[in-house]
Each structure stands twice: as structure tokens, then as C-alpha cells.
Amino acid sequence: MSSRKKHQFAADQPTDLGMDDGAATLSLLISRLDLFIAEWESQESPPSLAEFLPIEGKVRHVALVELIKVDLEFRWRIFNFPKRLPDYLSEFPELENPETLGELLREEILARRAAGFRVTVDEYVEQFPELEYEIRHACDLGLEESKSRLQQNKVLKRIDEIQPGLMLDEFELLSELGKGAFGKVFLARQESMQRLVALKVTAAQGDEPKTLAQLDHEQIVRVYDQRLVVGTEFRLMYMQYLPGGTLHEVIDELRSHPEEDWSGKLLLAALTRALESRGESLETDASTIRFFQRARWPEIVCWIGIRLANGLHYAHERGILHRDIKPANVLLSRLGSPKLADFNISYNSQDQGTSAAAFFGGSLAYMSPEQLEAFHPGCDRTPQDLDERSDLYSLGVLLWELLRAERPFPCDRLTSNLPETLVTMIKARRQGLDPEQRESAEQECPPGLVRVLVRCLAPNEDDRWQSGQQLADQLDYCLDGDLQALLHPPQTSREAFWKRFPVMAVVLFAAVPNLLAGLFNLMYNRQTIVLELGTARTDVFDRLQLIINAIAYPLGLGALGHLAWTCTRYLKTDSPGDCPPHLRQRSLRLGRYAALIGVIEWIIAGIAYPVIMEVITGDLPWQASLHFWGSLVLCGLIAAAYPFFAITCLSLRTQYPFLLGDELAPPEDRPLLESLRKRSWLYLTLAVAVPLLAILVVVSMPTNSRFALLGISGASLVGLFPLIHCFQRLQSDLATFLRLHQRASDQQAG
Incomplete structure (x- = not known):
């Protein structure tokens, strides 16, 4: 025995x-x-x-x-x-x-x-x-x-025996901050500099310090230096001490509260608790604290995501991948600013002495499908095949968990067979998010933010955001409430309805004011001009107006409808952002086209009526000819402003934002947007001035025409109220897009 x-x-x-x-x-x-x-x-x-x-x-x-x-x-x-x-x-x-x-x-x-x-x-x-x-x-x-794994285990076992109170080199270990697969992290006092540092004790292998030493960014934990402990296989890496805890602790805090309590105040409470547990206090920055106190939780997620995406972009530009992005590897400063840490398995493509395989690993639940495939021994993909989009996928998983307090693939399980587990996880990620899960998220969270994160989690790398900067910009857009209202109108809104019928909307908004003006003009000309010219001329006028209207309205509305179709047809495709720039810009010009087509046709009609009647009946008084032309031009000018404002507002809210694609501030569109802002003042002036001019003319007109002119002038002035409201919305929407252009210019200049 x-x-x-x-x-x-x-x-x-x-x-x-x-x-x-x-x-x-x-x-x-x-x-x-x-x-x-x-x-x-x-x-x-x-x-x-x-x-x-x-x-x-x-x-x-x-x-x-x-x-x-x-x-x-x-x-x-x-x-x-x-x-x-x-x-x-x-x-x-x-x-x-x-x-x-x-x-x-x-x-x-x-x-x-x-x-x-x-x-x-x-x-x-x-x-x-x-x-x-x-x-x-x-x-x-x-x-x-x-x-030998055994040698590594021996070193790690000795590291595990290190406790607070000891001196390692010149570092006094004050408390243990964390423990992971690669070693321990202590709060330590560096005697020579008399400062508190986070001291990471690991086995003397790997290139994490060399990797981190290349990174000097606000959102990446700053590494001061490293050294080997003489007579041991320990490596000491001392870095910036961040007492605010980790995002893992914040997510734990989320799960302990009902969803209606999630807000910036909860982050502030978690941050304060973490600081107090380490004998620290909250850094006083009034603007940031005010933001935390008033921010809704999705805004906090965007705020954190922007900073992490910027940090990743900085690392990626230097050829460095993180490969282990997870909440526990995001540390918080005294003011809650998130910083990426633990590049233990990062890979620097510019370091000729390393291979990607030597640093490959990461936490399974946060891995992209291609990273899981490279981790699987039976797949052909290798660590060298991965790029920054794999990190962005992992960041998307982290932000989804931060937003929803659960991961996008909550059914991941570690089973007895690791290859089997990997196959299951790869399959789930290649299938993408469950539609019901996405729909539920969009109902409870801002749809713009959900769509940004869904794209982070796209199964195919080419369908994701292609850089950290691109992701940061999209998250920044999510903080702009006015922009989100344009990009993601409620499905029950008027904008959502008109978006489904864009050509019909353009034609209708052009036709209604012109038809009303045409009806008034017909009644006015018949009563004040034609009846005084005799029965024969009245019959000619009646037939002539039918012919002219039968030609002018279909021709003008048909031309406008075709122009609208050429650009709005892209709204029916899976990729409306593929619309060519000149057609996208055409959608912004549709209101102007409607006004110009209307005015041109009214002017032509003002010439056609007296000329044709002169040819047919002979000897038409010149006063009647001038009266014909003047009445039609006046109606045309009054009618021009309404299609311009209605259709331009419609385009800015139901067409243009969706034709932009990923780049919401293409530089070639800025001159057109600025021109529209100035031109809208011209059309508003026209809409106000023409009716007032008509009222002034009334004084010199015969009695039987005064009431008609006063009628159209009064109706036009009443119509100014909805028109001014439309003008204000147009100015606000243009200001929103121009603000994006200014932000893009500032980033480029910076």
C-alpha cells in the first residue's frame, strides 16, 4: 500500500x-x-x-x-x-x-x-x-x-509567495493591487523618487515593458522603467499608479443596481468607493464631475469608449496590437479617465526580434472570431494574420458589456474540450448578434450607439470600423443629440414615413404650393382680366389654361421627380453610403431645383398666355398682357419659397444623412452646406417681401382686383408662420452638420 x-x-x-x-x-x-x-x-x-x-x-x-x-x-x-x-x-x-x-x-x-x-x-x-x-x-x-512550463510555474510560485511589507530592490511593497496569470501587481513606494507606483512582478520574459515604453498616450498606462532583481528570475516593471479601480469593478457595480439607477452618478460612486478603499480622494475637476452627475449611462459608455478607441488608435499607428482588451485591463484614474493596461500579449509588428505567436493569447470571451481561430490548433489562421480590427472587436465586446451589463454572447461556456469550446465560440461570433438581442438593445438604448457597437462586432473584419479613430469619431457623434435625431429618427416619426417614399415626398411638397398658387391665379386672371375682354377671349383663355397646365405641371414635376430618384434610389439599397458624392449633393439641391423649375415655368407661362391669345384673338391690349405676366410672376415668386424650405428640410432629415455613409463630414460637402445656410435667408426674404410688395401695389389697382391681391397676400403672410418654423429647423440642421465639419477641420489641424 x-x-x-x-x-x-x-x-x-x-x-x-x-x-x-x-x-x-x-x-x-x-x-x-x-x-x-x-x-x-x-x-x-x-x-x-x-x-x-x-x-x-x-x-x-x-x-x-x-x-x-x-x-x-x-x-x-x-x-x-x-x-x-x-x-x-x-x-x-x-x-x-x-x-x-x-x-x-x-x-x-x-x-x-x-x-x-x-x-x-x-x-x-x-x-x-x-x-x-x-x-x-x-x-x-x-x-x-x-x-519548460515547469520552470515558468516555479517562478510564478515564488512570485505568489511575495507579500506586502517586503522590499524588492528599492521598492517597498505596500499592498497587493491584483494578481493574474503572469504575476502580481503591488502598490509600492519607490525610495529614490519618493513616489507611489504600481509595481508589476513577473517572470523575466516577454516584451511587455519594451512594448509599453514605446507608448506615451493619455489613455495608456505610463510605464516608467523596468529592472531585473539580481539573483532571481523576477522582473520589476514600475508604472503610473491609478487608484480608481478597473472597469471590471464598475460593471460589477452596475449588476448590483437596477437599470433605472444606471447613470454617471453610479460611475462617480464606484470611482469614489475605489479611491476611498485605497486611501485616495476624488480629483477635483468641476467640468468632468458635472458631466458625470448629469450624464445618462449611454453617454458614459461613449465617453469611455472614445478614450479607449483613441488610445488603441495611437498604439495601432505604431504597429502595436493589444490582444487582451477586457474590463480588468482598463484602469481608471482619480477622475475616472480610462487607461489601457496589461499589454502582456501585445505584438509589435515593427519589432524584428519577435513573432506574433510568442505573444498570442487573451481572454476567450473578448476575442474576435479570427483571434479565436488563430488560437484553435485546427485552424489555418495564424497570429500574424490579425490586425487592429481584432482589437476593435474586443473593444466592442467590452463596451457592449459596459452598456448592457452582459456580454453580446452570454452563452459562452468553458467545457472540458477546449477545441470544442473554441469551435462553438467561433460559430457564435461568425453568425453575429442575435436579431432579437439587437432589437431589445435598440429599444432600451440609443439606437445610434447600438449600431456603432454592432458594427464593431461584425463577423467579417471588412465590415467593422477600420481604425480606432473611426470608432472614436462615431462614438463622439453619439454624444451629439441633434445629430442623433437626424441620423436615427423614431420609426413612428414623420421623417421615417417620408423616408420610405422619398420621390413622392419631393413631388408632393413641390406640387401643393404651386397648385394652390395656380388655382388662385386662374381665378384671379379670369375675374380681373379675361371677363373684361369678352366671351370669345374667355373661351380661348379657358382652353389655353388647360393646355398650358397639362404641359407645365407634368413636365416640371416629372423633371423634379427624376432628379430626386437619381439620388434617393440609393436609400433602397443595403449600402446607401455608396451613393456618389455628386448625387448626394444633389439631394441637398432638390429644394433649389424645385424653386427654380417653378419660377421658370411661371415666367414662361406669363409670356405664353398673352402671346398665344394675341395670335388667336388679335389686338390684345398691352395692359392686359402686362397684367397677365405680372400676376403669374408674382404667384411664381410666392410659390417658390415653400418648395425650397419644405424639400430642403425633407432632404436634410430623410435623405442626406443616410447617403453619407461612415464619413459624416466629407469636406467636399461643406461649401454646399454653407451656401444653403446663406441661401435660406434669401428665400425667407423673398417669401416675406413679395406679399408685402403685392399689398403696396394694391393701392394702384382697380377695386375688383384689390380683394384678390389682398387675399393672396394675406394667405402668404399666414403661410409665413409654418415657413419660419421650417426655416428655423433648416438652420438648426445645417448648423449640426457644419459643426461636424468644423470638428473634423480642428482634428486635422491638431
């Missing part, structure tokens, strides 16, 4: 990645591995691996594979108790699947080679012909790529 202590463990179940990244499962695995390593070190002979396995539960398979890896380390590299993979297979038949065998074959090959044994491809291919590719790949690995 062995005297070795028997270890008994309760069965464990797989844990959700939805809330804790499988922390319970990982804790179980680590505890089993630690005990197994301790048993090896104390006995210096092979312990019974089966004693350290969970009795049941899906996590058993994961534990078995990891324990075998440690067992191989000790048997081949430390002691001389060789054991081959077929022996493990006979003892644990559940290992009999290609993915697991391939993983363990690689471990055995590396362990045997490190122990000095000659390893050949043929001996393994003969036993496992179906795994020839994996075998050849493992045999091609250099010894420098097969660093």
Missing part, C-alpha cells in the same frame, strides 16, 4: 464565460496542477495522476490533458521516469480523439527532445499515421520554442 496521501476532490461543473471568464473552472485546474507539482517535488517519483482528476464532470478532460503535460515535464526533463503516450492512452481511453492526441504528441516530442533523446518523424507516424501533419510540425519546432 502506498504511503502517499490520497487526495479527494469534489466534482466540478463547467463554468460560464459569460460573467467570470470560467474563473471557478480555472481555479480548480490550477489547484490540481499545484498539488500535482508539489507531489512530484516532494516524492521525486511518479505520483498517481488519476488521484488528482475530478471524479466526474466535463472539466475532467481539461484537467487530464494539463496534468499529463506536467507529468511529461517531470518524467522526461527533470527525472528519469519515461512514459509514452500509448501508456497514457491505455490508462485513459477518453484521450482517444485527434485534437487531444495531436496536442499531447507535441508535448511528448518537445519533452523528449529537451531531455536529449533523438526524436524522428517516422517512429511517430508509424504509430499515429492519421496525425502525420501534427507530428511533422512538432518535430520541426526548435528547442528555443519549447521552454
